[in-house]
Amino acid sequence: KKHAQMEGGMISVDKWSSGSQAYFLTHLHADHTAGLSSTWKRGPLYCSRLTARLFPCKFPGFDLSLLRVLDIGSWYSLSLTTPSSGSATNVYVKAIDAQHCPGSVMYLFRGEFGCKLFTGDFRWETTGNRVEFGRTMLLDALKNETLDILYLDNTYCNPRYAFPSREVAARQVVDIITSHPKHEIIIGIDSLGKEDLLLYISRALNIKIWVWPERLQIMHLLGFHENFTTQTSLTRVRAVPRYSFSIETLNGLNTLRPTIGVMPSGLPWATKGNRNIFGSSSASCLNKDCGKDIDSANAKRNHEYIFVVPYSDHSCFSEIQEFIELLRPINIKGIVSSSSCYIEPHYYFDHLCGSKQAFWRINQQFENEEVIDRIEDAEKQSAKEGNSTVVGRKRRIDQVDFFGIRVSRVSVLRRLSRGVKIADTEYISE
């Protein structure tokens, strides 16, 4: 579903079938690890340092000598074999913070196949230190080169998906909690992710947050030792598995103590014009103050006890757009294919793609003095690194015309297929 096999079986990202020489994991959510298990024997598995630390929790008994840690922001060189010719070839890879869940990274690959970025799941907010750092790192990694293919987390790749930053959403949650001073609070979360939301609440209200025992272990591995507890008596705010979070649960809890539920989700925050397209059954929803008032008026209360807050670990449409405008890739492929309202990134972003657009990106950078310095450094660095970039550029020119004509149709066909193959030869064969 959300994975790729690259270069005719040399590299797989979040795809765990046999036939690759190197396997890359973007993050530890279950929909990216289907096929991975503790009995893994297919070869080295590359991931971020934090993912490696969390790995034994998800896959106890996994042979850890197969894990290869990639520190974020560093280039690594892999010596692989070109399947068609059998000759040795170098592939370079850099992991970049994907800002999705703890340990999540994007992978930028460079090799004789060109330059390809696989985002995994990612969130690309517009402000904040982490975002600035990520933007700098990405531009620095890409230098003045064109990005041939962007494998994009297109979960919310549709203009109707509009929601605020996670910090704004976290503030909404705090407002909901403080406006219910006598209530117990439960917040639905998954096995990994939304830690920043819980930390924000913990710090803003100076309270500990209850989590279930397995989740406390994760929190400790993430380095959070002070903000969480498994002792119910210490706090009125509890994070519970989302799967156990239901209206019945809340009704039951409310027979004991007044309790409200908070559901952080990107889903309900689709808009059509000024309206929430997901029906109007809610007692008070975001319609009235859409886009203006960002406090709890924008937190949709769809049940007497349940507040749904627009806290998403995936990019909204405008963030995806900004990301593409920054990178100006030659071509884009969505990695999410399961949705019935799936929209090809090309539908919205074709005008941002293609070889001319790649040059546009470079020209735009030169309007910024800071970036000019970076490019000059990049060019010096590039000269030191030898001829891999030359090979990549030659290959890229071949791809432009081809992709410009074919890719959109191929992508639609591939919607129904399992797996995304991005080697040139596989494009032709399909």
Next chain:
DNA sequence: GCGATCAGTT
């Protein structure tokens, strides 16, 4: 027993 797949849940 394991893993792949599907159906169902929030």
Next chain:
DNA sequence: CACAACTGATCGC
């Protein structure tokens, strides 16, 4: 209902 992420049943080996 849209989604992501997860659980649990079932089937095949």
